[in-house]
Amino acid sequence: MTSKMGALVDVTRCIGCESCKVACSLYNGLKPEQMQESKTTPASENVELAVSRWTVVQSHKFEKNGEQIRRFVKRQCFHCQEPACASACFAKAMQKTPAGPVVYNENLCVGCRYCMIACPFEVLKFEWDKPFPRVLKCQMCPDRIEEGQMPACASVCPTGAITFGEREKLVEEAKKRLAEKPNFYVNHIYGLKEVGGTSWLYISDVPFGELGFRTDAPEKALPEYTWEVLKWTPAIFVGWGAILTGLYLYNKRRAAAHDEEEMYAPVDPD
């Protein structure tokens, strides 16, 4: 598969029904008590992702043209094109698949949590109460995508707020929608350029900063920063090693011999 799959979320079409969240929990077999909890606390501004909530719907209230409005934002892993978590993982437990999803392999994971430090969106969650904890997040239903199906969440969305497809085509679709209603939408596709692009894209009629999106994400892919530093490693290893060898040999010729065995002794503790 050459084309990477993705999803486009149109915030203006979401009604906050949380079908996506329920479908996600059911398909991935996440803990059911979280679903009960969601009955008592419907979509709210501060509901966060968790080990048993791979996707949540956050609700935000706004004043627009003198009117009270509400916007719902589905949150999950963005599945970066060049994921910081995967580049940070030293055991290859996080991998970007050719189809698009960034998936986690618990069998390789060491549990160091550097991926959590690296993730620019803080979507990775850790099983703090388990003796052998995993790092959990949305996997973008890689098995379903393999079979040509949509991720569970996208398949149940009743309003068309989530469009699943090839990322390139989704970008075209998003641009088309922005062009059709330039006064309605904010002229920004979130995820098109953020951290080098993400598989999940968002368009909205409210500025993204007010919807809880990070607006400080650089356009450069985060792994590139690391690589710019890391690429010097072999050169430093060889160069510094050569300098030290030279210095060592040069100074050794002139140095007086010492009998180290005569220099040191155990101390008397009394």
Added chain:
Amino acid sequence: MQKKRWTFRITGLRILMIALVIIAALICLIRFIYGLGSVTNLSDQWPWGLWIGFDLLCGIALAGGGFSTALIVHVLHKDKYLPIARAALLTSLIGYLIALVSLFLDIGRWYNFWRPFVFWGFHSVLFEVFWCISLYTVIQILEFGDIFFERVKVYFPPYKKILHKIMPFLLILGIVLPTLHQSSLGSLYVIAANKLNPLWWSMIIPFFFVWSAFFLGPAMATIEGTLAAKTYHRKPELHVYSDLTKVTLWMLIIYLIVKVIDLSYRGVFSSAFNGSFESNMFLFEMIGFVILPIIMYAAPGIRTKQWGVVTASVLVVAGVIFNRLNVVFTGMAKSLGGQYFPSLWELLVTIGMWSALILLYCFIVENFPILNKEEHVSDRRVSSGASIRA
């Protein structure tokens, strides 16, 4: 009493430290059975806490004395510093062992710790850190083997023979590897480009980390030499400490200049003075722990006095610790949100860990030829020569 005996004097303080080590071990047991959440205050917002921020990052930095002393003594052959060479190697070795134990304690799926040796995630900074620290610890153990077999006279000639042949190679690798991973511990945060406060985030944060770990070495040797001298009623090697300040002084000045250039180049120099919590912490770090030691080291009236050189060295060491904690906690606080303060259990484990370090150090210097013989004899009754190696 010609036979060497293993000795370990028991004092009240040492019993207390042994108790602290046992408490820490029990807490570790709970952590392994019930998970990290049962004893730590770590959370999804604060995935790294005291054990990584202090025990690992500061522990490895404080062990920087090992490679800077190796460079000064064995490569540049500044022989006047030989008296402190073995002590620096020992502290470094114990520091790394403690750091590795902390790391093992902190990783969730510890039985997988060997995976990175097989699955080469070479695009990760942690991969480099992991390999370098592991290899360097092995090298330090080999180097220590030389000292070990001076004391333990088992008939094992091939080891010494081989070791002496490859010693130059080990020495040089033992400087290159720590140079790489000390800097890489800083590079870990390069990927947190939109998270770490720009006062600390920089593309040259690896330079700041390795540079500070290096100049910390002489300061650490001064403190530890003074402590050892106090404990064992010896004369502190003041002339060595005073001479070493030259190294630290120049490196501190360069550190300060590069810091200013880096901040100006990235256009965040003014944010050091905007009165925010981060800016105040940053100024405190730079004035209290960089500029002040520069002044103290530069003044002959201070650096040639025992109190002066020790005070300035304490500031340098505290400054490096403060810097690492600022990177891990202060600089990340705003973007991570929430709060983190280590739990009592986390603190007790850390205290136990460092107690173990001190106990191990005492045991080894009391039984192995680590400290300088001459100073020892000059300060003690010669009749106690029985304890000196036969």
